[in-house]
Amino acid sequence: xxxxxxxxxxxxxxxxxxxxxxxxxxxxxxxxxxxxxxxxxxxxxxxxxxxxxxxxxxxxxxxxxxxxxxxxxxxxxxxxxxxxxxxxxxxxxxxxxxxxxxxxxxxxxxxxxxxxxxxxxxxxxxxxxxxxxxxxxxxxxxxxxxxxxxxxxxxxxxxxxxxxxxxxxxxxxxxxxxxxxxxxxxxxxxxxxxxxxxxxxxxxxxxxxxxxxxxxxxxxxxxxxxxxxxxxxxxxxxxxxxxxxxxxxxxxxxxxxxxxxxxxxxxxxxxxxxxxxxxxxxxxxxxxxxxxxxxxxxxxxxxxxxxxxxxxxxxxxxxxxxxxxxxxxxxxxxxxxxxxxxxxxxxxxxxxxxxxxxxxxxxxxxxxxxxxxxxxxxxxxxxxxxxxxxxxxxxxxxxxxxxxxxxxxxxxxx
Amino acid sequence: xxxxxxxxxxxxxxxxxxxxxxxxxxxxxxxxxxxxxxxxxxxxxxxxxxxxxxxxxxxxxxxxxxxxxxxxxxxxxxxxxxxxxxxxxxxxxxxxxxxxxxxxxxxxxxxxxxxxxxxxxxxxxxxxxxxxxxxxxxxxxxxxxxxxxxxxxxxxxxxxxxxxxxxxxxxxxxxxxxxxxxxxxxxxxxxxxxxxxxxxxxxxxxxxxxxxxxxxxxxxxxxxxxxxxxxxxxxxxxxxxxxxxxxxxxxxxxxxxxxxxxxxxxxxxxxxxxxxxxxxxxxxxxxxxxxxxxxxxxxxxxxxxxxxxxxxxxxxxxxxxxxxxxxx
Numbered sequence: 154x155x156x157x158x159x160x161x162x163x164x165x166x167x168x169x170x171x172x173x174x175x176x177x178x179x180x181x182x183x184x185x186x187x188x189x190x191x192x193x194x195x196x197x198x199x200x201x202x203x204x205x206x207x208x209x210x211x212x213x214x215x216x217x218x219x220x221x222x223x224x225x226x227x228x229x230x231x232x233x234x235x236x237x238x239x240x241x242x243x244x245x246x247x248x249x250x251x252x253x254x255x256x257x258x259x260x261x262x263x264x265x266x267x268x269x270x271x272x273x274x275x276x277x278x279x280x281x282x283x284x285x286x287x288x289x290x291x292x293x294x295x296x297x298x299x300x301x302x303x304x305x306x307x308x309x310x311x312x313x314x315x316x317x318x319x320x321x322x323x324x325x326x327x328x329x330x331x332x333x334x335x336x337x338x339x340x341x342x343x344x345x346x347x348x349x350x351x352x353x354x355x356x357x358x359x360x361x362x363x364x365x366x367x368x369x370x371x372x373x374x375x376x377x378x379x380x381x382x383x384x385x386x387x388x389x390x391x392x393x394x395x396x397x398x399x400x401x402x403x404x405x406x407x408x409x410x411x412x413x414x415x416x417x418x419x420x421x422x423x424x425x426x427x428x429x430x431x432x433x434x435x436x437x438x439x440x441x442x443x444x445x446x447x448x449x450x451x452x453x454x455x456x457x458x459x460x461x462x463x464x465x466x467x468x469x470x471x472x473x474x475x476x477x478x479x480x481x482x483x484x485x486x487x488x489x490x491x492x493x494x495x496x497x498x499x500x501x502x503x504x505x506x507x508x509x510x511x512x513x514x515x516x517x518x519x520x521x522x523x524x525x526x527x528x529x530x531x532x533x534x535x536x537x538x539x540x541x542x543x544x545x546x547x548x549x550x551x552x553x554x555x556x557x558x559x560x561x562x563x564x565x566x567x
Numbered sequence: 568x569x570x571x572x573x574x575x576x577x578x579x580x581x582x583x584x585x586x587x588x589x590x591x592x593x594x595x596x597x598x599x600x601x602x603x604x605x606x607x608x609x610x611x612x613x614x615x616x617x618x619x620x621x622x623x624x625x626x627x628x629x630x631x632x633x634x635x636x637x638x639x640x641x642x643x644x645x646x647x648x649x650x651x652x653x654x655x656x657x658x659x660x661x662x663x664x665x666x667x668x669x670x671x672x673x674x675x676x677x678x679x680x681x682x683x684x685x686x687x688x689x690x691x692x693x694x695x696x697x698x699x700x701x702x703x704x705x706x707x708x709x710x711x712x713x714x715x716x717x718x719x720x721x722x723x724x725x726x727x728x729x730x731x732x733x734x735x736x737x738x739x740x741x742x743x744x745x746x747x748x749x750x751x752x753x754x755x756x757x758x759x760x761x762x763x764x765x766x767x768x769x770x771x772x773x774x775x776x777x778x779x780x781x782x783x784x785x786x787x788x789x790x791x792x793x794x795x796x797x798x799x800x801x802x803x804x805x806x807x808x809x810x811x812x813x814x815x816x817x818x819x820x821x822x823x824x825x826x827x828x829x830x831x832x833x834x835x836x837x838x839x840x841x842x843x844x845x846x847x848x849x850x851x852x853x854x855x856x857x858x859x860x861x862x863x864x865x866x867x868x869x870x871x872x873x874x875x876x877x878x879x880x881x882x883x884x885x886x887x888x889x890x891x892x893x894x895x
Contacts, residue, residue, distance in 0.1 A: 155676075404656075404657065409651065
């Protein structure tokens with residue numbers, strides 16, 4: 154272990170002697186994070202508060218339908234329900250015309266709105282009669298927003314359902330002779346009240362922002378660019394190990410280590426540890442800058458550390474495995490650059506994967522960075538915890554294990 | 568007990584579907600405080616042998632023990648007893664001499680004041696105290712070689728492997744390195760396994776020599792004992808112009824009673840674009856026989872450009888054993 158630490162410290166010393174590495178680590182990564190943060194912030198919020206228009210045809214026009222719409226607004230504060238939320242500036246783009254089914258469909262097709270919600274007549278009556286009721290949701294062809302809207306609708310539906318299930322249950326279990334209507338109404342009221350005190354778990358509203366606002370410019374932009382650029386620069390600082398190992402073999406310093414009493418595991422452990430530490434330093438630099446800017450990483454530092462560590466390990470292991478296929482330093486440097494500049498955008502480092510077509514979103518998950526970004530999204534935008542990021546961490550650690558095994562089997566020291 | 572015992576070492580490489588036996592059953596030992604040279608041309612298998620006995624290359628067959636510890640079964644104990652000075656300058660060029668020594672010293676479990684003191688001793692031994700804080704990439708080739716040697720000596724090994732340590736250095740540095748090797752034996756009682764393709768080096772510093780060719784150890788012994796194998800014959804190297812030697816001349820030389828062998832080698836003449844031919848004659852009493860042999864060459868109408876009489880040496884032994892010159 155002592156030799157492993159000595160090798161790791163020695164590696165880090167050599168790395169930090171290179172001014173290029175320092176510039177990458179502390180300057181370029183930070184500048185890129187800020188630039189991309191502003192770009193994606195503007196992309197996500199249009200430079201101000203987010204506007205996601207959803208047309209609503211409330212054919213029921215009941216107190217219950219109005220309450221349902223309130224739940225919807227609570228579920229995602231970025232939603233602008235038209236025409237109800239229209240303002241003096243015509244945020245709904247209605248031009249003072251009434252909204253009917255035809256017009257709502259046209260607006261959906263030309264993407265003036267991103268969704269259409271129809272609450273049919275009889276919605277509340279059906280529910281109070283203990284019958285099934287439906288709301289109709291149509292999504293725009295745009296790939297990004299409907300997911301958010303649909304989740305908000307589902308959250309609102311769940312709240313209404315929950316209260317009615319409670320009321321129906323009280324009907325079923327109340328002793329005969331008891332005024333069941335009065336009881337179920339009371340239970341319904343109480344369920345509503347309880348729910349409002351303990352909000353549902355499926356919640357698309359960013360928990361770090363004011364409840365009356367959607368994701369802030371900072372959160373929307375830097376919440377994407379900080380983990381994205383941080384992850385990309387982790388790759389930038391780790392992949393050069395491929396060339397370093399080849400150079401060490403050519404210079405015979407690697408062989409000199411092998412003929413010392415240090416075991417091969419200690420040697421490789423030291424090199425892996427050095428790159429792991431370097432990757433974590435890179436992440437820390439970018440994430441601290443994000444923190445200063447105002448990005449909220451959610452409420453689970455442990456989950457954040459798990460995603461960071463598993464991604465850094467995965468990239469380190471990938472680099473070691475790749476080193477066994479490279480013959481020259483130039484080849485290694487080329488592959489390192491190519492991989493970084495391919496896997497980073499593919500995995501969502503430059504822009505959120507939500508804005509790319511579904512096919513590309515799936516292809517993007519070839520990149521370990523996509524899994525890391527999924528984990529960061531869980532934490533930054535949905536206030537997830539350790540359990541929420543476990544699938545992503547498991548995928549990254551699994552990939553790391555496979556890469557380590559390939560590297561260990563194929564690596565040549567002579 | 569020998570400090571190094573190598574038994575039937577074999578290394579087979581598979582290349583392009585063919586099996587290449589780089590080392591083919593080599594056995595030898597190195598005693599404590601002894602300088603043992605492995606002498607052979609480039610590609611003979613010297614570095615592969617060193618690689619196997621230093622734990623860098625896994626032998627296909629055979630074993631090697633250092634101080635009684637198997638390099639494959641007990642590598643840590645075996646490696647603690649040996650120091651390796653590779654042919655390459657195995658140093659970190661952007662670190663200073665002292666930083667290089669310190670890092671590799673720690674790899675041998677050294678540290679603290681003990682390591683600092685030992686680094687001072689080594690720097691003094693390799694005569695680089697005044698340059699200890701300069702980066703390696705500012706050093707001359709000879710200075711780098713000396714640091715390369717210093718790293719191998721840091722932990723006071725019982726046995727030092729030196730793989731062609733004089734390659735690419737100027738004559739002055741070469742002299743200094745050879746003196747260093749002799750001091751390791753004489754002052755520090757270290758055993759040295761020294762590989763070289765230079766007969767003069769091997770002959771000068773070695774207590775015993777192993778001659779290696781095509782992956783096989785073809786002779787082992789003291790310099791004197793090996794030279795005995797070729798008897799008292801001298802080598803006359805007669806350089807003649809042109810690349811043709813009349814067969815009648817060849818026959819006449821071979822028929823002489825004092826001549827045991829004649830080889831003809833064609834090679835480029837130094838400093839000239841023309842090719843020349845060397846008649847290499849193994850002859851008893853070379854200086855006495857020289858006038859008569861030159862007369863035969865002259866009578867055959869062949870022009871002599873230079874003549875050299877070489878007394879029996881390891882070059883002659885190699886020629887005698889393999890039928891080819893060591894430099895081939």
